[in-house]
Amino acid sequence: MCSCHSGRELAQSRTMSGELPANINIKEPRWDQSTFVGRANHFFTVTDPRNILLSNEQLENARRVVHDYRQGIVPPGLTENELWRAKYIYDSAFHPDTGEKMILIGRMSAQVPMNMTITGCMMTFYRTTPAVLFWQWINQSFNAVVNYTNRSGDAPLTVNELGTAYVSATTGAVATALGLNALTKHVSPLIGRFVPFAAVAAANCINIPLMRQRELKVGIPVTDENGNRLGESANAAKQAITQVVVSRILMAAPGMAIPPFIMNTLEKKAFLKRFPWMSAPIQVGLVGFCLVFATPLCCALFPQKSSMSVTSLEAELQAKIRETYPELRRVYFNKGL
Numbered sequence: 001m002c003s004c005h006s007g008r009e010l011a012q013s014r015t016m017s018g019e020l021p022a023n024i025n026i027k028e029p030r031w032d033q034s035t036f037v038g039r040a041n042h043f044f045t046v047t048d049p050r051n052i053l054l055s056n057e058q059l060e061n062a063r064r065v066v067h068d069y070r071q072g073i074v075p076p077g078l079t080e081n082e083l084w085r086a087k088y089i090y091d092s093a094f095h096p097d098t099g100e101k102m103i104l105i106g107r108m109s110a111q112v113p114m115n116m117t118i119t120g121c122m123m124t125f126y127r128t129t130p131a132v133l134f135w136q137w138i139n140q141s142f143n144a145v146v147n148y149t150n151r152s153g154d155a156p157l158t159v160n161e162l163g164t165a166y167v168s169a170t171t172g173a174v175a176t177a178l179g180l181n182a183l184t185k186h187v188s189p190l191i192g193r194f195v196p197f198a199a200v201a202a203a204n205c206i207n208i209p210l211m212r213q214r215e216l217k218v219g220i221p222v223t224d225e226n227g228n229r230l231g232e233s234a235n236a237a238k239q240a241i242t243q244v245v246v247s248r249i250l251m252a253a254p255g256m257a258i259p260p261f262i263m264n265t266l267e268k269k270a271f272l273k274r275f276p277w278m279s280a281p282i283q284v285g286l287v288g289f290c291l292v293f294a295t296p297l298c299c300a301l302f303p304q305k306s307s308m309s310v311t312s313l314e315a316e317l318q319a320k321i322r323e324t325y326p327e328l329r330r331v332y333f334n335k336g337l
Contacts, residue, residue: 020074026066026087027227033303042304043108043296051092051109059101062089095149096334097221105142106149108299108337112291114142119255119291120284122196123263132177135196140170140203147211150337165210173203193260200256201249208245212336216241222313222331230324230331231317236308240335243302251298255290259283299337306335 030045031038065086068075092109095102105114118139125131144166177199184192209216219232220240263283266272272279307330310321321328 020078020080020083022069022072022074024069024080024083026069026083029304030084030087033305036300039300039303040297043299045088046092047108047111047295047299048092049109049112049292051089052104052107052113054089054093059089059093062086063094066090102149103145106145108150108295111146111295112288115252115295116255116284116288116291118142119196119200119252120259120280120287122200123193123256123259123287124280124283126177126181126193126196129178129181132181133174136173136177136199136203137170139200140166140173140207143203143207144169144211147208161214162211165207165213168210169203169207172206173199176202190260190264193264194257197252197256200252204245204248204252208248209241212237212241215336219314220333220336222317222333224325224328225330225332227332230321230328233313233317233331233333235313236306236331236333239308239312240306240333243306243335244337247298247301250301251291251294254294255287258290259286262286302335304335304337305332307332 029038029042031041033039033042062085065075065078065083069078069083092107093101104110118135122135122139125135144162148162177195180195180198181192184195215237216234219234220237221229222231222233222236223229263279263286266282267279272282309330310318310328313321313331321331
């Protein structure tokens with residue numbers, strides 16, 4: 001706070017912040033989630049890479065502020081901005097359904113630095129089979145961690161299910177990449193540069209449904225708009241997973257579609273011929289720049305709290321809902337990321 005404030009103003013601002021109302025709904029995001037701009041603001045905050053640098057102490061402190069506030073305990077001097085900041089730090093590190101601390105590299109705030117390094121390398125070293133194998137494997141291992149960390153609902157995956165999903169997704173991605181590499185040997189080098197993107201898109205279509213297969217079997221929790229749990233629905237899980245696959249593929253698109261054109265031009269210039277080792281860092285930087293924007297904007301394509309009409313649910317669940325809530329038209333669920 002500026003030192004030019006008089007003592008009276010300081011005291012006044014303290015009492016104002018001390019009287020923080022206890023009815024701010026911090027279960028919901030700060031911005032209106034029914035609009036794209038509101039969701040984009042929300043995800044720019046959630047995917048902020050600076051959140052990875054926070055210490056355990058800062059995370060625990062944010063958790064304490066959020067838990068206390070939910071219980072109606074407002075620490076003196078807490079401002080509304082500090083409360084929202086604590087909520088977003090808490091959301092960036094703890095799972096929304098289970099409340100447990102998420103693995104560091106699986107958090108949304110680690111998406112940009114991790115993806116930019118892996119994608120940049122996949123796109124620099126795509127010409128030889130061992131390089132394709134290695135980087136597609138690294139990418140799928142990272143994806144498996146992210147998909148497991150950000151799964152929807154509180155149903156844990158068994159080690160068998162995890163293993164199967166991981167192996168299938170990695171095999172699928174590597175097979176796609178090697179297959180396309182063989183096909184593109186005879187076409188222009190520019191097209192060859194898009195092979196990693198095709199492999200990643202194919203892998204997402206395999207990886208996400210497999211990592212979340214339990215949700216497709218058992219269903220994910222559906223609630224009314226006030227959050228009362230109505231049951232589990234596999235149809236809701238299908239819609240959730242489809243939306244996530246679409247947004248993940250689009251998330252990878254700018255970082256994998258724009259740099260190839262730039263790199264193709266740069267590689268013809270004297271600079272990269274003189275310093276060939278610079279191509280990986282340049283590629284990583286370009287991908288990073290694209291991802292800083294693509295990650296939050298693609299997460300924002302669909303509302304996090306997704307909804308579907310009761311008539312689209314399974315027959316038994318429809319009947320159950322009609323008995324208890326005959327007026328209900330739509331159900332809501334967390335789509336996962």
